[in-house]
Amino acid sequence: MNLNRRQFSVLAGAALAAQSLPNLRAQAEDRRIGYCIVGLGRISMDHFMPAVKLSTQSKITGIVSGHPDKARKMAAQYGVPENSIYSYETCDQIRDNKAIDAVYIALPNNMHAEYTIRAAKAGKHVLCEKPMSTSVADAKAMIEACKQANVKLLIAYRCQYEPTNLRAIELIRSGKLGTVQAIESANGFNIRAGEWRLNKKMAGGGPLLDVGVYSLNACRYLTGEEPVEVKAYSSTIDHDGRFNEVEENTSWAMKFPSGILASCNTTYGANMNGCYRVHGSKGVIDVESAFGYQGQYLKASFDDKTSLDEPNPAKDPSHFIRMGDYFSNCILKNETPKTAGEEGLRDMEWMSKIYESCGLSL
């Protein structure tokens, strides 16, 4: 199938429209899943919360924040009652709030484990931002806590719910690309001084955990395989005070069981516009802006002279709507999410091995 830009736009528009059809049962009974936002940072306030507002499957029913003023302001904006605002000290009380079905954890990486476990113990499902944690042990503890509490855990791998990435996977699985031989991927940005991401304790590591994880995860979902081995380097070039605790660059080669080889770069020293290129025996797929909140662009060319040129017109926060609604549906239907804790754990394990190969550790 060879879609031009207009045809793709029409299809994408239709898909969005279909998604927005009122869920009559949900409207009648308000079966929307109520989320308590844990952490009022950019990703919560600018992306996840606006997405929930546009969703028919989810709603915001609580806020945990260390900033009471900001919390009250956001609560007012999203119709969250005053008594559903919690501090980090009081947040275990969400246990008694029936309007809260799940939490959305958008805290610095090193707090993911603690708040996932506290939420699980409070009987709430957990949607936790990536990277899952700052250690393999924490990731395992998170999985175990959710299992013990019989709550669901989703790691926020947006891209696995995003149409362009799904399209790349579909093209590969359909055989259209032939036998996949190799993948390149890069993701990174030029970080500003002072970000918590530069604090080793809070972040757990450098760009690998924050943005390189997208390339790692992509190599796994594109191949549909678990790697067998990884070899890597890290480096710091800019001695300008930003990289006293975490490395600036990491690059790794990865081998998959079928023989597919992947090469990836990640950095905090250059704006990389996350991308990947998948080389198959019958063609190549290129995805630009593969991991951003919008702007995904898939191009492919095949040895049979056909090609694809598929910009994705969907705007932020559509990824968050899709991911949030997916999790809400998993909760409503009691289904295990595809990017459950085990998916995050695997990335944590591979990132730990990448660091080990660099002579570093998580």
Added chain:
Amino acid sequence: MNLNRRQFSVLAGAALAAQSLPNLRAQAEDRRIGYCIVGLGRISMDHFMPAVKLSTQSKITGIVSGHPDKARKMAAQYGVPENSIYSYETCDQIRDNKAIDAVYIALPNNMHAEYTIRAAKAGKHVLCEKPMSTSVADAKAMIEACKQANVKLLIAYRCQYEPTNLRAIELIRSGKLGTVQAIESANGFNIRAGEWRLNKKMAGGGPLLDVGVYSLNACRYLTGEEPVEVKAYSSTIDHDGRFNEVEENTSWAMKFPSGILASCNTTYGANMNGCYRVHGSKGVIDVESAFGYQGQYLKASFDDKTSLDEPNPAKDPSHFIRMGDYFSNCILKNETPKTAGEEGLRDMEWMSKIYESCGLSL
């Protein structure tokens, strides 16, 4: 400087025109360098010889071939006298042919060393195709033989004489890209069964030697640094009889002294359209078809919102004209070429280390 496609075409055309200005002294005295072609394969007959025909610095004055009919046909076409046609057995007689200044060696990889050394001993300069050899020891012996004979040796790294690649280097050196952090490169093609390249003895190795060497060389000329270390994987996915002797895929990560990290893929299992992407603190440079005989296309975007879009309209065999004329001028002016034997040796050493990291050997 932000050139649009038309402006770039005009400039590129002017550059080509300037290059074609008659070299009056050469015309008066016919100071053109006479090349003896060693090996009548595709690269000789379809690229190098037509290039020499278009050159004002070079001419074809001899042929060494194992196929007398083909040799006579090509000799007639290029005005080479019958007595300047040699077989592999008689080729040492080029020593007595004053019309032959240099040889162009376009043989299977494992014959590069022998014929470079024989040509050097015959007192002829040597333009040898890449990869330089099939072992580090051979590369060293080639350098030593040319040194002893006081002849020049150029390894045919076309891309180091090609305007788009030179433009990428210039953009990096000028500081326009800021601090380079990372490079991705890939080069490969889907090989047909039966090629000599699949014979380990003749080729020395798999796609790394044949096409991966372009990415390796590019990482070196783009950074202007020698790597400090490399880690790699090889694999064979297609068990269809092609890869009984050499591997199908190789992927490697490479670290440079400044901290720049590079990730490269090469394959004989997919048509890769050789490319690289250089990530700097102020922007990114993308070169598509970076290593082919034509079709180079440079795009760059910078954090200051400027961008470059520079298709290169030059057609094959312009790369061979540039490279051949460069070497002819080195000979005429008694200058050491920039891609001399030492440049080839370094790549051979790094390819040897890449294989070692894969558990293989050259």
